[in-house]
Amino acid sequence: MAVTTPAPRPPSLPAHHDPDTDRVVRSGLLQELSYAFGGPFHFLLPARFDANLAAFRTVLEETGVEGRVHYAKKANKAAVWTERCAVHQAGVDVASVGELRDALGNGVRGENIVVTGPAKSVELLRLAMHQSCLIAVDSLDELDLLATMAITGAVGPARILLRCLPPDQPHSRFGLEQEELETALDRCVRAGDALGMEGFSFHLSGYATQPRCDLAGRLVEMCLRARRMGLQADRISIGGGFAVDYSTAEHWHAFLGEQRPEHFHAHKVFQNGDFYPYHSPVAGAEALRAILTAIPRDGHIPLAELLRQTGTLLMMEPGRALLDGAGATVFGIQGVKHRDGYSIITADGTSLSLSEQWFNSEYLPDPLLITPQGPAHPGRTYPAAVGGASCLESDMLTWRKVPLPAPPRPGDLLVYPNTAGYQMDSNESSFHDLPLPPKVVIDRPADRPVWRLDRRPAC
Known part of the structure; x- marks a missing residue:
């Protein structure tokens, strides 16, 4: 039964x-x-990860900045990404014992690993110190614990960065306030060789580039002060937050301008501010270039020149930006029912495997409809929302009535594009005893792709 296209078209x-x-x-x-x-x-498409990593390194080379790229492992749990980091001598950013063991097990050297996160466990700190990882210290208590562990000879010494609370985001629960930073520097001096204070770090919410340049400039000045105190302080980390550009400006702004509650199943309402910015005019490695070529607040020269003149190494921790275009998620259509002017598809999995829904938002890039004969060809539009296979009303992969190019039928596939960054496994669980979706690594996309299952080392 054909579905009548409503007017206006979603x-x-x-x-x-x-x-x-x-x-x-x-x-x-x-x-x-x-x-x-x-x-x-x-x-998963590891060649795309390699290309994205190379793009970041190219920007560093072209701006004359000494820098290191650390993949933010939380963005995707697949082992293949840390395998690629090991091959290319890139770093990894981890925040748990499991993530650290996984990175080490896939061949990443400890000195190329940064350990972040709040209130780290003694087990995590001990393992990080044994492996000479760089630890981003988030509190004075954590700093004192590291110093004690090193001074007593249990492990050590500890390589550390001091994580700063961003002045423009004072309500963040992460980082040291200015007064705490002063105390921390004094304690680092007194600890001597037990603490190798290598610099400062921060992480900003959002994707704006100028605030990152401004705070980076401030941290360079703090490094210079710390060096005068006798500390190494020769590097800063600007964290992540490099936007990904999923769609064109034309399509994105048209969508925001046209979307209304009637374009969503059950008239679901999302505020525009709840959506990820699926178009970004400055994204990925070009966002890094924008940061480096801008002039920090109250400064006189671009950040890149400031880093060069002061001999300061720049570290960064992109996650989503290294995974741009590096993977997609595939659901089978299990059933279709028809409502007034649109269809409700039931997929063979749940929205736990498309994480944006679990942040009270929607993953907006259109899924592709694949029939047994191949990709559906554009023609009439057949709006359809997509629900999961659970018994929950809220289990919707796509509340939006997506204008599909053909009537969806059981046995067809829906391919959600570009889901490797934070989408495909951030919230996966075996709800209803459904197995977790496997990850297929495609090493050579071609007319006949070469593939394998992702491997995870025993932890």
């Missing part, structure tokens, strides 16, 4: 064209894997 948000994903979709592999796994799965 807005779409097509993702940027991606040749590697297109090759995988056209190959027929996804239908085979869906049959083999009997449920949803993710596919």
